[in-house]
Amino acid sequence: MAKTQDYSAIMKDMMGAFPVDTKAMDEAFKTTAALNEKFSAVSVDAAEKSAELSAVWAKDTLAKIADFAKVKAEPADYAKAMTDMVSSSAEAAAEHVASFAEIAKKVQLETVELMMAAGKNASEEASAVVKKATTEATAAVKKAAAK
Numbered sequence: 001m002a003k004t005q006d007y008s009a010i011m012k013d014m015m016g017a018f019p020v021d022t023k024a025m026d027e028a029f030k031t032t033a034a035l036n037e038k039f040s041a042v043s044v045d046a047a048e049k050s051a052e053l054s055a056v057w058a059k060d061t062l063a064k065i066a067d068f069a070k071v072k073a074e075p076a077d078y079a080k081a082m083t084d085m086v087s088s089s090a091e092a093a094a095e096h097v098a099s100f101a102e103i104a105k106k107v108q109l110e111t112v113e114l115m116m117a118a119g120k121n122a123s124e125e126a127s128a129v130v131k132k133a134t135t136e137a138t139a140a141v142k143k144a145a146a147k
Contacts (some may be wrong), residue, residue, distance in 0.1 A: 024129065031125070035118050042114070046107045050100065057096045064088060 009034045072078050 011024050025123075031121065031135065035114065038114050039111070042107055042110045046103055053096060053099050053103070060092055061089065 064085050068081050070081075072081060
């Protein structure tokens, strides 16, 4: 009968042959978690503002509908009420859409700032890692040449 290969031993040997700097992995995880927290804060803030704006818009619209639905003395008053409601709704729509655009603009600016900061941090960290690796490799070569 065929014997199955013990892949766990092979993986253990293979991973042991490639030393990993766990401190660097921990720092990378912490940096990523901090960046994700900042992105989440931007998203949640934008969602809250959008929800508040939507609620205000809905309340305004319902108030206009309530005014429109009231009994009028003359038939012409219904036409005037309809015209007033449509006109004020169009104005409100323009204002609210502009407010949503401001929220989106703020989110875009904050996201770009976060990405730029993350890029700068990643570049600095990569530079430090490369410098450390170069120093260690140079020392190893010098040590090997001395033997």
